Amino acid sequence: MNRESLLTQTGWLILALLLALALTVIVALPTGAPPFETIYVLFQGSLSSWSKVGRVLAGWVPLTLCSAGLLIPFTARLWNIGVEGQVIMGAIFCTAALRPFDDGGSAGVIALALAASAAGGAFWALLAGLLRVFGRVHEIFSGLGLNFVALGVTLWLIFGPWKRPGVASMSGTEPLDISLWLPRLANMSVSWVGLALAVAALALVYILLHRTKWGLKLRAVGENPKAATLFSLGPRRRLLQAFMFCGGLAGLAGAVQVLGVYHRLLPNISSGYGYTALLVSMMASFRLSLVPFICLFFAILNVGSIQLPLQLGLDSSLSGVIQGIMVLSLFIVQGLRLWLKQRKEAD
């Protein structure tokens, strides 16, 4: 595959994108949505002003944190589907750390909250990892189950011990003191702290996977677990560490949602970024260099789709539909290439 020219690879990619476009138009036909106007609204709603670009970047940060993290367990051939719950757990731990500081605090308190959220995400990932490594529960089920459990914990906290005085509602807990909000970048709704965290996460994952012995051994565990045991690479410990790294980054994404975006704990605090990040990492075929760009594109779609109900009366879940179809198209085109190659070899 690697020997193919850049031109052929780009050609296949364009084919996949065209297929995605065609499929999207086809599935959207029953709603009678005008295709070109819809696309125009999607991009106009996300890129037409600086404040909208700020919102796109605010969506890019958690998505990048989760997607970069997901590459670590996948290096060992593990799917951390529990990433969604780890974002939620990060948000819960972050809010918990800030509960004593309801009349404000300094930058040190924010740093404490970030650390707590990373620990929370890592803890939730460790649970999924332990179930996988010692309980032999497939990580898809343990992760998914824990996602729903994390959601249940959030709901319990919001309607129970952490409810706003007088009213307990889906609108979440009491807002944080303004001194605990992440500082904004100019007038945009994104914080430089979040951007710095996302870029640092990309660098960290690159170094970890490609420049350390730990990453090399993790890859060996994924390629051949039996051999890894024989060479005493400690596959169990390593798998748990991989899960926890990913969970820590996902937890930070939850903290960014609490500190930078909503300034409180909501039932929908994760905004589905965990699941979207899984799509991103599949779309990138688990190559780190592609992750930030795909995250950016997906964040543009997410922000643009908010305008759809207002302007065209369409549901905002169209962004998810487009993202899913894009990844599916990529798999179809990959499959077609494989099929053509096998036919050529058979002749």
Added chain:
Amino acid sequence: MDTFALTIAAILMAGAPLVLATLGETLTEKAGIVNLSLDGSILLAAMAAFACSAIFDSPWLGMLAGAAVGAAIAGVLGVIGIYLGQSQLAVGFILTLLSRDLAYFLGHNFSRQPGPDLGLWTIPGMGDVPFVGLIFGARSPVVYMSLMAIVFCWWWMFRTEGGMRLRAVGESPRAAFGRGIRVRLVRLYYCLAGGALVGLAGGAYSLAVKPGWGRPQGCEGAGWIALAIVIFGGWHPVRTALGAFFFAALQVSGIHLQEIFPSIPAPVFQVAPFPMMILTLLAVNMGRMGWIQDIIRRHPFLKSLSKGWSIEAPAALGQDFNPKKGL
């Protein structure tokens, strides 16, 4: 006694869609294909069933639409997974998310709209029989449908030649191929059939168990539970159906628990099946470990218990089969 009968009736009703979905997935997995798209499939089929029955004012046409949607999604998975050689798990997961968003997107205009449902069927004369009459006298058609599906699936799988082929392609595709069975085609057929059953489960939710469409519909997450039940039931139609009723019983008891513990907010009970799902899988998998097997062997009671519950996945589950690569 009457409350007991009514509780059983409630469990049968809550379990009906779960049974249909688990039977569909059992058929698919017996053929060696993992259809991970269950959760999204159920939701999209529920939306299609409700929309179709509202437009044409015919709930049975809606059920048909639900089955068609379920089969179509399974067909996409089947073609990409079987013929194009891509990871079934990855494609299934993408399809889950895609169908879920597609359901909300296409169902936007049907949200909280009135529409017909399947109503009740009365079996003449049955209502007068004590106890049994309360359970089976006048129930939703999906209840009868799910009970018949259990019997049919068991009979098909273990008493027909078609069922033998089904088990052959899932256990040993190479041997099946050697016997002249078109492995990939059989797998695709059962993928479609299983998907249609899953689609019926979606229709059962939006037209009978939780009538109506909205965001959320109320059946979110049921697909994941169904996937876990298939493992719990050891890929046997009757046992998976029992597992489905077990989870339905948990859901029904959740309603009563809510009355006992009013301080716990209602949404928390909706996620209660998921820790149960993890614990059940944990119990099932722990049971297969060496040291636990030793304990079971030493106790005659546990030994006789474990005989009826041996759990082995179809040997070729999730594995590709390419006839061109030789035997």
